[in-house]
Amino acid sequence: MKILAIESSCDETAAAVVEDGRKILSNVINTQVEEHKIYGGVVPEIASRRHIENISGVVREALDQSGCTWDTLDALAVTYAPGLIGALIVGVNYAKGLSYSTGLPLIPVHHLRGHIASNYLSSPDLEPPFLCLVVSGGHTVIAEVRGYTDFHILATTRDDAAGEALDKAARSLGLPYPGGLNLDRMCGGADAGDFKFTYPRLGDGVLDFSFSGLKTKIINTIHNLQQRGEEIPVRQLGASFMDCVASYLTDHVADAARRFGYSRIALAGGVSANSVLRRKMQELCQKNSWQLYLPDRAFCGDNAAMIASQGYYEHLSGARAGIDLNAYATMPLDRLQDEKMIYSQ
Ligand code: KG4
Numbered sequence: 305m306k307i308l309a310i311e312s313s314c315d316e317t318a319a320a321v322v323e324d325g326r327k328i329l330s331n332v333i334n335t336q337v338e339e340h341k342i343y344g345g346v347v348p349e350i351a352s353r354r355h356i357e358n359i360s361g362v363v364r365e366a367l368d369q370s371g372c373t374w375d376t377l378d379a380l381a382v383t384y385a386p387g388l389i390g391a392l393i394v395g396v397n398y399a400k401g402l403s404y405s406t407g408l409p410l411i412p413v414h415h416l417r418g419h420i421a422s423n424y425l426s427s428p429d430l431e432p433p434f435l436c437l438v439v440s441g442g443h444t445v446i447a448e449v450r451g452y453t454d455f456h457i458l459a460t461t462r463d464d465a466a467g468e469a470l471d472k473a474a475r476s477l478g479l480p481y482p483g484g485l486n487l488d489r490m491c492g493g494a495d496a497g498d499f500k501f502t503y504p505r506l507g508d509g510v511l512d513f514s515f516s517g518l519k520t521k522i523i524n525t526i527h528n529l530q531q532r533g534e535e536i537p538v539r540q541l542g543a544s545f546m547d548c549v550a551s552y553l554t555d556h557v558a559d560a561a562r563r564f565g566y567s568r569i570a571l572a573g574g575v576s577a578n579s580v581l582r583r584k585m586q587e588l589c590q591k592n593s594w595q596l597y598l599p600d601r602a603f604c605g606d607n608a609a610m611i612a613s614q615g616y617y618e619h620l621s622g623a624r625a626g627i628d629l630n631a632y633a634t635m636p637l638d639r640l641q642d643e644k645m646i647y648s649q
């Protein structure tokens with residue numbers, strides 16, 4: 305079954321064709337990163353405007369590269385939540401137009417479920433159940449993937465996401481957007497020196513995260529150094545901050561795996577490209593003889609191949625969008641906000 309998917313939840317306009325959830329026939333990504341760079345972060349209105357300009361060309365390219373025609377496709381999939389609402393609406397509306405004009409069924413896909421599915425593209429043998437740490441710019445979740453469309457959340461963040469904290473730390477250190485990526489490039493192999501950040505404990509046995517205190521801590525550390533007229537040791541500070549965030553995530557995944565009996569663990573989302581996090585997770589899994597699944601770096605960030613992959617499994621479970629499908633800025637991973645509407649035809 306060949307599915308063409310569209311992804312436009314943030315600053316990437318993407319379209320891809322994937323066969324049976326695993327075989328990529330095309331994967332086109334138009335990133336707006338250079339344009340948002342001058343503002344130090346994504347400007348939602350600019351993102352929406354670029355999506356509306358680029359989406360036709362990106363979809364056409366994905367279709368052409370796949371060797372398919374509208375007649376040889378079986379379905380369409382689209383990210384409908386969560387994300388920047390104006391950005392999501394562009395993709396959702398375009399997909400609905402395509403579905404209406406081609407007669408192809410439309411499958412609504414949750415963005416984070418898509419990130420989890422990026423593992424199916426990189427690891428052909430991976431099947432649920434497994435435990436997955438989803439770390440992106442807006443979300444930090446430890447989820448039990450009980451089935452392809454059956455999720456149970458074990459932990460979330462009480463405030464900022466891991467990616468948000470890394471982005472803010474990078475910005476405070478004077479590194480350009482996208483912060484997390486540049487922090488990794490600049491400080492990934494650096495020595496943390498004497499700086500030591502410690503992560504908060506929210507209580508005995510609590511798996512949830514909190515990143516806002518850590519974010520404040522690095523900003524205050526930088527201010528104090530500046531007030532004393534000292535040079536900012538960017539590489540050391542960055543390395544030590546990343547080490548702390550990666551240990552925080554890894555330790556909680558270890559707790560969750562032990563408590564809920566998982567020995568197969570996957571990472572997903574933009575932050576799963578982080579070299580320190582990948583290394584720590586590899587060490588953890590090796591030590592415990594657990595199986596680790598890492599998405600290829602090419603599939604960690606936003607792309608439509610992962611949406612097509614998850615779309616395949618959503619299709620098998622019966623998910624269909626009606627012509628009244630809406631977009632949502634927030635939506636829990638394990639529950640659909642308005643199931644009747646999403647599944648109405
Ligand atoms: O999944 P994603 O591409 O978009 C969202 O759905 O949010 O994740 C973006 C996040 C940003 O915070 C970005 O800085 C971070 O992923 N990121 C990284 C790396 N590459 C991207 N963070 C740490 N290390 C990286 N190598």
Ligand code: ZN
Nearest residue numbers: 440574605606
């Ligand atoms: Zn994402």
